[in-house]
Amino acid sequence: MTEKAIEISNLKKTYSGGVEALKGISFDVEKGDFIALLGPNGAGKSTTIGIICSLVNKTSGEVRVFGHSIDKELEAAKRCIGLVPQEFNFSQFETCKQIVVTQAGYYGVPRVIANERAEIWLKKLSLWDKRDTPARMLSGGMKRRLMIARALMHEPKMLILDEPTAGVDIEIRRSMWEFLTELNEAGTTVVLTTHYLEEAEQLCRNITIINHGEIVENTSMKDLISRLDMETFVLDVDRVPDSLPDMKEVSFRKRDEATIEIDVPKEFALNQVFHKLSDKNINVLSMRNKSNRLEELFVRLTEKA
Amino acid sequence: MFSKESLIALQSIFIKEVTRYFRIWVQTLLPPAITMSLYFVIFGQLIGSRVGQMGGVSYMEYITPGIIMMSVITNSYSNVVSSFFSAKFQRSIEEMLVSPVPTLYILLGYIFGGVSRGLLTGIIVTLVASQFVDLEVHHWGILFFVVILTSMLFATGGLVNAIFAKKFDDISIVPTFILTPLTYLGGVFYSIQLLPEFWQTVSLANPILYMVNAFRYGFLGFSDIDIVHALILLSVFILSLFSLAYYLLTKGIGIRS
């Protein structure tokens, strides 16, 4: 049995105020994957992550982390995860080194080893010069990197980052991308939430899209991009023969006795489609663009970004 | 339960706590030294010289144990209430919540932190007191036992307060409106035998009276109340507050949504 990094089934969360943040989501993350959890603000990304990392109590449903149920084997599940949360959550008065060493201690890493690891990770994240600086004196990008270093101190199998690049300038964003890619290549599963499609596209192999507390899509980045390049039309026709036309770029589907759906790459010359239909003696009476939930979501996402 | 990992986690919380109050020593360690010096000068020397003796010793000697106890109580309480509340406020509490530290050890880490500050300020105040009065110890064992139990009790109380607190005001309500009055009425500055019978009985409902008197017994060898009684009472209070704090933390009250 190949165990998964994350298995979520029918997860629901209603906050005490009555907000239904998750309406029963299910998805898996493969071991070693680099996956994006994409969705607009308020979609339920942070809630999902909060539940996986025991910061939020779930209302119902099941979560497993590397096979460990968070209800029955919470401690084992926690050891597998390193979390970089959306909001800064360290003591502003402690120094970088204190913060990472203390965190390692919480996982039972002896101090001597914690000090060695602190040097390794703070150096990798260009924070070693700032090791004795109180966290509140760091810039936004440094604080973000400090949280990454802190999350890696117990050498987790999976790193979860909640909007790690929000409000970080482009140069730091790129170096962070590089860092995460290296980490993933070395075997760490990486889960990242973002509301930038570009970021997901650059980094991730797979993508789960969440909106209004529901999973909209859970697929490979490749498939998603190719589908975003397609348009679907609904054609009302006078007859639908058993054998529909056959074209390399276009797929035809019979919807009922008087309707055909076609998927066409964007900017494909449509008259080629009509030629094929004419050849089969099919007359198109009317045609409309089928609204695409995914597409609509992306329009909204890109407007925001 | 007593795994090596858990003990390392406990050590981490404790070191973090101690580092915190040393970092802000001007707010934590210095004030008790100053305030208590004032008490000694004003109540002990100026007023005390006119009061004469109380319980067969000089007034200064009489009030010294209570004043030490007062600083132990305030400091163990306020260390935990401020530290835990600010961990909630800055969300650094999440560092513990995501990690596998057992709840019991989070609780113990904060309590030990508070106890250590209570003891340290107790020692500072004792050193200050020794400039004004010749201190003799009647019973080391009791002294030690009472001071440990008292600081544990108030450290735990501070934690419960911080769990419920939603804003900064909430962490000063209990110290201002409950702890301070109870301490002043807890026989630090007078023997309850000076009170009318009715108020003597009322005073017996004040837990701080027992701690102050038990502590005074450790120094001077006499007390308004029975020592065994006081120790049992203290232990019962600690157990109840500890269980309450453990329950609240396990449930995630005030720390998990």
Ligand SMILES: Nc1ncnc2c1ncn2[C@@H]1O[C@H](COP(=O)(O)OP(=O)(O)O)[C@@H](O)[C@H]1O
């Ligand atoms: N602690 C909370 N209490 C009540 N409602 C919350 C809380 N946290 C988040 N929500 C609500 O839950 C929904 C999902 O929020 P969140 O998971 O933070 O979304 P995202 O991270 O995708 O932006 C939103 O409507 C948000 O207002």
Ligand SMILES: [Mg+2]
């Ligand atoms: Mg979020």
